[in-house]
Amino acid sequence: MDLVTSIHWHGIFQSTTNYADGSAFITQCPIAPSKNFIYEFKGEDQAGTYWYHSHFNAQYCDGLRGPLVIYDPDDPQANLYDVDDESTIITLADWYHFVSKEAPLVPKFNSTLINGQGRYPGGPDVDLAVVNILKGQRYRLRLVSISCDPNFTFSIDSHQLTIIEVDGNSVQPLAVDSLQIFAGQRYSVVLIANQEIDNYWIRALPNLSNKGYAGFTNVAILRYVGAIPQNPSSDPNVNIPRSFLPLVETNLHPLYSAPVPGKPIPGGADININLKATLSSDSKKFLVNGASFESPDVPVLLQILNGANASELVPAGSIYGLEANKSVEITLPAGVGGPHPIHLHGHSFHVVRSAGSSTYNYKNPVIRDVVSMGSRGDNVTIRFSTDNFGPWILNCHVNWHSTK
Secondary structure (H helix, E strand, O other): OOOOEOEEEEOOOOOOOHHHOOOEOOOEOOEOOOOOOOOOOOOOOOOEEEEEEEOOOOHHHHOOEEEEEEOOOOOOOHHHOOEOOHHHEEEEEEEOOOOHHHOOOOOOOOEEEEOOEOOOOOOOOOOOOEEEEOOOOEEEEEEEEOOOOOOEEEEEOOOOEEEEEEOOEEEEEEEEOEEEEOOOOEEEEEEEOOOOOOEEEEEEEEOOOOOOOHHHOOEEEEEEOOOOOOOOOOOOOOOOOOOOOEOOHHHOOEOOOOOOOOOOOOOOOOEEEEOOEEEOOOOOOEEEOOEOOOOOOOOHHHHHHOOOOHHHOOOOOOOOOOOOOOEEEEEEEOOOOOOOEEEEOOOOEEEEEOOOOOOOOOOOOOEEOEEEOOOOOOEEEEEEEOOOOOOOOEEEOOHHHHHO
């Protein structure tokens, strides 16, 4: 296993503490074995669902990852739920039977883990995760995808969910019966315990291998207090519920007015950048605008502190200098592979054009920090302001892609 490490606090802006962002070779050297690094930062003006993970190679696939919640004592939507504590955090992860340094060219995960528990085809009948609820109560479930690769379609049998938070940003309540959650994304959903006292399947169906529920894979249990402690009476492969209210990203809107930076037209920002992803000629590396990212020997932040200007920073072709206090538009045309979940450090952004849509929304688009690039033909577009100084990485959150 990799023995050096660094920790990224995903979704925390690190305003004035860029050095604590945890991106190896961007804001710090990785921490060597038997050495230590103290991360000190504030979460001022932020509340919501976040997470932490290694940001060295694909190390977080080996297990260095977990949820991070900042509770808001003045949550404007607190009237919508009764319970919000550690018992209502739900993590979704993929698990591999090899360490990240020994991964094949196309890694395939063995198990979906829900709150750290799960089964794999042909494996032992280990206990499934259980979320306990009391009939009549309203629960804020905080969903965190700590996945290295797959996205999951999340649902709970016989229950509707109301989304109230996306990646640390409060949104207008939106009722769904299923939602697709990509690596790095988070949602808070309100579940009302209004069904018969029983056990119900919590489902997290991956888009990659192990797509079904054979052998009780990709599931956990929602258990009402008073129900017999056992699996739901029906096999998860039987009577798979049909989704009538799936999440559509364009239906998500901020709880409060949040003006989009720049002019309300495509290309209407002060700085407009198109980032096209392709493959190298040997198909072994991803390229962005023709350049493959190579980690510098000296972290970018240290290069800046030593006086390098934007044109001198390495790796050449992978660093874009942005003027302060400007609006920025980034277009992300979907090309090779995917869907790629794209994460911007140090900022949240407005998703003015979502995957699966050709419509631009400059009035009230969702604000988040991880967005899916979608499928071929999509051209996802985001807007943000350069109001948080420092070097920040924009990366695909399929963690294996950080090594290719």
